[in-house]
Amino acid sequence: YTASMHSSTMAAIGTAFIWVFFPTFVMDPPALTSKICPTAIYTTPITVLYGLASSTIMAISTSFVLNEKLMIRDLLHGPVAGGIAVASAGYYITNPVWGILIGSVAGIIQPVINYF
Numbered sequence: 605y606t607a608s609m610h611s612s613t614m615a616a617i618g619t620a621f622i623w624v625f626f627p628t629f630v631m632d633p634p635a636l637t638s639k640i641c642p643t644a645i646y647t648t649p650i651t652v653l654y655g656l657a658s659s660t661i662m663a664i665s666t667s668f669v670l671n672e673k674l675m676i677r678d679l680l681h682g683p684v685a686g687g688i689a690v691a692s693a694g695y696y697i698t699n700p701v702w703g704i705l706i707g708s709v710a711g712i713i714q715p716v717i718n719y720f
Contacts, residue, residue: 630691655707659686662711685710
């Protein structure tokens with residue numbers, strides 16, 4: 605399919621909004637002040653940012669490996685996949701390394717699904 609200029613622009617704006625607002629969106633104060641992880645209110649946005657960054661890097665890398673060029677859809681969908689994957693676990697991920705690993709796996713899976 606071919607994307608119009610308008611839809612690509614809107615997708616890029618949406619990805620920028622995810623980078624800016626999603627880490628603070630997943631901070632749910634009543635849930636984050638539970639006894640599961642008392643420091644989750646501080647570690648959750650950092651973990652989500654690491655997940656967004658690692659999924660973006662892995663989506664770009666996987667796109668280059670599979671297509672031999674950067675596909676813009678992979679650049680736009682990679683952060684979404686990583687952000688959703690990391691944020692769905694929310695405050696249960698207390699170590700940012702897990703955010704990096706989960707985001708990397710999501711960033712690899714997304715271009716592979718688009719390729720096949």
